[in-house]
Amino acid sequence: MFLWGVAGAGYQSEGAAPDSNWSRFVTGYQNSVDFLHRYPQDIELAAHLGVEVFRLCVEWARVQQVPGEWDFEFYDDVVAKVRAAGMRPMITLDHWVYPAWTGGWRNPKMVELWLANADRVIKRYAGNGTIWITFNEPTVYMAHEMRQGRFSPMMPSRLVQAHKGAYRLIHEADPQALVSSNVAYIPVVNRLVDFGFLDWIERYLDFVGIDYYYDVTPGNLTAMHGATGKLYKIDPEPKGIYRALKHYARRFPRLPLYIVENGMPTDNGQPRPDGYTRSDHLRDHVFWMQQAQSEGVHVLGYNYWSLTDNFEWGSYRPRFGLYTVDVQTDPVLVRQPTDAVETYREIIMSGLPDDYRPKR
Structure with a gap:
């Protein structure tokens, strides 16, 4: 069975951020889209789409705000409501955020603490179809730590050690569980930046999770805007998702693949100047994903990033949401559906029309 889903992350959407490596230096966070209090509504919106998977993060910084003390009340209800709505949780253990008191990956005891x-978390939520992501985009995670002066040369090996340990814990709790660490597909240098981590943990993966947003071709070099955070200036390259899937199918032929994240940012919610819509983007990427499937690539599922707009690691300007939320000017934080809401529902229910051809 193919799984359709939506994705989000704790720090980016919850608000009321506890003390963490991010809360100590980020400004302008406000309360993001306040998933902390509006999660019943957001889970209902996801269920209305017809998706089977709801990706969330059980934020370590929230559940263990002081050493030795855990509080899971919030996530207990989130996971219960996701399951009650007929969806499987895809739980991320680490989406780049850790409690500030740990000292981060420079701490020799970090793996033990993690x-x-x-x-x-695993013993609490394993089973009933829960899918697991250990580390979100580990190479990008390490790059963030470098920029903030918190990187340790031991971080790569410690992430590998932690992933392997979590993999064992998950399969002890649920032998049938699916476990991965999703990788960011970075054009041109992709083979270099993820070399090592995926290869080191290959025997501790049940699938390869792929985050695809953009690619580079001779006629489209706009991906360079990714380095400056101006993601909305990148011209989408839908066929790149086909190339990414074929790439990982060749590298890891024994493992199925899963598009853990895919979406399109707009500039503060405004239409793209070229007229390319979120619906166009969604249909085109699904078309090329299905083209890879028709050629024998085993794809388990697809998650749209993201259900709602959120805090993009320093800015609210890039808007990725199926539902847009104007954090900076709307105190009520209304979830406004974009054109892609109905499009995604139609794709899940009926697929693409047989005669569909990509807009670009």
Whole structure:
């Protein structure tokens, strides 16, 4: 069975951020889209789309705000409501955020601390179809740590050690579970930036999770805007998702693939100047994903990033949401559906029309 889903992350959407590596230096966070209090509504919106998977993060910084003390009340209700709505949780253990008191990956005891938290999360939510992501985009995670002066040369090996430990814990709790660490497909240098991590953990993966947003071709070099955070200036390259899937199918022929994240940012919610819509983007990427499937690539599922707009690691300007939310000017934080809401529902229910051809 193919799984359709939506995705989000704790720090980016919850608001009321506890003390963490991010809360100590980010400004302008406000309360993001306040998933912390509006999660019943957002889960209902996801269920109305017809998706089977709801990706969330059980934020370590929230559940263990002081050493030795855990509080899972919030996530208990989130996971319960996701399951009650007929969806499977896809739980991310680490989406680049950790409690500030840990000291981060420079701490020689970080793996031990990280796994102690992971053990509690896993034992609490394993089973009933839960899918697991250990580390979100580990190479990008390390790049963030470098920019903030918190990187340790030991971080790569410690992430590998933590992933392997979590993999074992998950399969002890649920032998049938699917576990991965999703990788960011970065054009041109992709083979270099993820070399090592995926290869080191290959035997500890049940699928390869792929985040695809853009590619580079001779006629489209706009991906360079990704380095400046101006993601809305990148011209989408839908066929790139086909190339990404074929690339990972060749590299890891024994493993199925899953598009864990795919979406299109707009500039503060405004229409793109070229007229390319979120619906166009969604249909085109699904078309090329299905083209790869028709050629024998085993794809387990697809998650749209993201259900709602959120805090893009320093800015609210890039808007990725199926539902747009104007954090900076709307105190009520209304979830406004974009054109892609109905499009995604139609794709899930009926697929693309047989005669569909990509807009670009």
